[in-house]
Amino acid sequence: QSQLVQSEPEVKQPGASVKVSCKASGYTFIAYGVTWVRQAPGQGLEWMGRISAFSSGTTYAQKFHDRVTMTRDSSTSTAYMELRSLRFDDTALYYCARENGNDGFDIWGQGTMVTVS
């Protein structure tokens, strides 16, 4: 079945960078976009940005635009999200999800915990 599998948890120091991967399987990777959402402990969902798996075009939330880069490797059906200049308040669970056009995010990864400490 269609699924997204994310990389393992990370612990980083302030100022460092982290790169989270999201490997797709069970569907045609380039037919859908991939969106990234984060959730700080005990908080709600925050949209970070998205990448077209077909064109690799990106759109970032203004809050992250100077610190985030989203890429994809169509040969391995994997999307990546790199966040730089990490701060303590970047500690969160980072999710990737498949964008089904305007019809929501229909498949989610299991989440990757990033701890800045």
Add this chain to the structure above:
Amino acid sequence: DIQMTQSPSSLSASVGDRVTITCRASQSTGNYLNWYQQKAGTAPKLLIYATSTLQSGVPSRFSGSGSGTDFTLTISSLQPADFATYYCQQSYSSPWTFGQGTKVEI
């Protein structure tokens, strides 16, 4: 950016109750409004997209309605599996934005 505001932030209900959650957008989102359910320790799950279309496999006790700026998620008869946090999300205009969530508790 389109701001999404849910109400209430939390509610207490019993099995069998009818539950209604509202979501208001700061400007029209057409019918591009989606609902997610998140249980503790798990990723969100898409319940409803395009205001009222049930995602495959979602029980028919869930329904969505609304248009423009005002939307509603209704659970017709609350079941034990439905105790969770619910989020609305607009997919009309980038950046996509979520409501702050509504926690449904026993």
